[in-house]
Amino acid sequence: MTPDGTPDIRALGRKLTDLLATGWTKGRIEHMMSVFHDNIVFIETPFTPALTGSVAVREWFSDIPYAQSEVTFQTGEIFVAGPWFSTEFTLRFRRRKTGQWVDARGAIFAETDGELITEMRMYWHRWNGGRETSLP
Numbered sequence: 001m002t003p004d005g006t007p008d009i010r011a012l013g014r015k016l017t018d019l020l021a022t023g024w025t026k027g028r029i030e031h032m033m034s035v036f037h038d039n040i041v042f043i044e045t046p047f048t049p050a051l052t053g054s055v056a057v058r059e060w061f062s063d064i065p066y067a068q069s070e071v072t073f074q075t076g077e078i079f080v081a082g083p084w085f086s087t088e089f090t091l092r093f094r095r096r097k098t099g100q101w102v103d104a105r106g107a108i109f110a111e112t113d114g115e116l117i118t119e120m121r122m123y124w125h126r127w128n129g130g131r132e133t134s135l136p
Contacts, residue, residue: 007114013078013085016117017108021073024091027065033058041119068093068102075108084111091124102126 016035023031033054036042042051042060051057064071076088091104106124110117 007112009080009083009085009112009114010078012112012114013080013087013110016110016112017075017078017087017089021075021089024064024073025071027068027071029058029061029065032061032064035117036120037113037116037118040117043119043121046121046123067096069096070094083114084109086110089124 020032020035023029023034036054036057038054039052040054040057042057044051044060051060071091071093073091074089079086086107086109088107089105092101094101104124104126106122109121109123111119
């Protein structure tokens with residue numbers, strides 16, 4: 001909390017993104033889901049439909065431990081605007097099926113209710129096997 005009693009969104013954003021990154025790196029769905037409000041709205045890219053609710057978001061995240069190995073997820077400085085925060089991120093992993101390395105870089109924009117993320121948008125660009133591609 002700040003001295004005037006409002007939530008410190010920068011500190012909250014750091015806590016939530018660190019927990020999300022740790023969960024993603026270790027393939028722990030419960031860690032990742034613990035940062036989201038039950039009525040979360042998740043937009044993976046500007047070109048994908050929004051997923052609404054924790055059930056839909058959990059389903060999207062549930063593929064990560066089965067599809068990705070040797071994962072590194074890092075976030076940058078937290079920037080704040082009202083109840084929103086943003087950060088840059090890098091995600092590197094090996095595809096379990098093909099062994100191909102994937103490098104993804106982008107930004108996370110998230111709105112909070114002062115405790116959990118209520119909306120999260122991820123804008124990222126992927127390189128698969130050293131080539132620029134749109135494969136997820």
